[in-house]
Amino acid sequence: MFDVPNFLEKIHSWERVALLAPSFPVDFEYPKIISDLRNLWFSKVTELTYAAKLINIHYHQTIEENEDKTYICSNCPSVVQYIKNKHPNHKDKLMPIASPMIIMSRFIKKQFWPETKTCFIGPCFAKKIEAQQTGEIDTALTFQELQEVLNYTKTNNISTTQQTIDSDFDSFYNDYTKVYPLTWAVAQTMHYKDILREDQVIICGGFKNIDEAIQKIENNPAIRFVDPLSCDWWCIGWPGIISKESTESKTKKIQDYKDSMKHNKDNPHLGKFEYAQWIETKNTYI
Numbered sequence: 001m002f003d004v005p006n007f008l009e010k011i012h013s014w015e016r017v018a019l020l021a022p023s024f025p026v027d028f029e030y031p032k033i034i035s036d037l038r039n040l041w042f043s044k045v046t047e048l049t050y051a052a053k054l055i056n057i058h059y060h061q062t063i064e065e066n067e068d069k070t071y072i073c074s075n076c077p078s079v080v081q082y083i084k085n086k087h088p089n090h091k092d093k094l095m096p097i098a099s100p101m102i103i104m105s106r107f108i109k110k111q112f113w114p115e116t117k118t119c120f121i122g123p124c125f126a127k128k129i130e131a132q133q134t135g136e137i138d139t140a141l142t143f144q145e146l147q148e149v150l151n152y153t154k155t156n157n158i159s160t161t162q163q164t165i166d167s168d169f170d171s172f173y174n175d176y177t178k179v180y181p182l183t184w185a186v187a188q189t190m191h192y193k194d195i196l197r198e199d200q201v202i203i204c205g206g207f208k209n210i211d212e213a214i215q216k217i218e219n220n221p222a223i224r225f226v227d228p229l230s231c232d233w234w235c236i237g238w239p240g241i242i243s244k245e246s247t248e249s250k251t252k253k254i255q256d257y258k259d260s261m262k263h264n265k266d267n268p269h270l271g272k273f274e275y276a277q278w279i280e281t282k283n284t285y286i
């Protein structure tokens with residue numbers, strides 16, 4: 001059971017940056033969520049979408065430069081553990097590039113706000129384990145837990161801020177990777193069609209389909225990339241999500257948010273690759 005007072009006490013003295021997973025529009029409204037997080041003493045609020053863009057560029061390059069290799073996307077921590085435990089002879093196929101959560105935290109701490117601590121907020125319990133085991137994220141919350149924190153501070157009339165409330169994200173985001181929680185997102189947003197044929201890619205969700213994908217790559221070495229998410233309904237269907245709406249309705253919320261944010265293309269802080277081209281990308285969770 002999540003201990004809200006303990007969490008608040010722990011983070012109280014930190015200079016905090018919130019790393020918000022791109023599935024947030026399923027459970028929270030933009031831009032209110034940003035004000036809510038600033039009210040919880042988060043001095044910076046960022047989306048993970050910039051890290052997703054960095055990952056896409058590195059995935060594209062790695063697949064293109066290693067023509068004889070097959071890769072399995074390693075963004076989902078449950079997939080990583082599943083391949084290691086159930087299919088250990090395919091462990092070497094896990095993409096050696098860290099997940100968006102880890103890349104974003106490295107970027108924030110090493111290049112921009114080095115004195116800060118990072119708090120990942122997303123749909124996923126497995127990310128909490130990844131955060132703890134890698135030691136690269138200071139704390140991780142599910143959306144359900146964040147809602148508990150917001151309810152607790154409201155019910156107990158806890159004043160959490162002295163700051164001016166700003167209603168937009170801090171720097172570094174990206175538009176097209178806002179679809180990352182959906183099943184086909186990594187393959188599509190890294191533009192796989194520039195380097196692979198359609199029949200060289202498998203996109204799948206759920207462990208049963210991952211097992212089938214593994215069988216296919218064993219039978220067909222021409223397959224070069226598997227893009228799996230362990231949850232049957234991807235990163236919008238995991239229990240850390242609050243909404244009980246249909247998958248179609250949740251997907252629409254993600255797409256609508258992406259479309260509505262197109263105006264931000266003019267923002268001078270739009271994440272550019274060169275800001276982070278020297279970032280360490282090694283995946284230490286594999």
Ligand code: SF4
Pocket residue numbers: 075076077078079123124125126127229230231234235236238
């Ligand atoms: S598919 Fe599920 S376990 Fe994997 S990253 Fe998404 S929410 Fe987490």
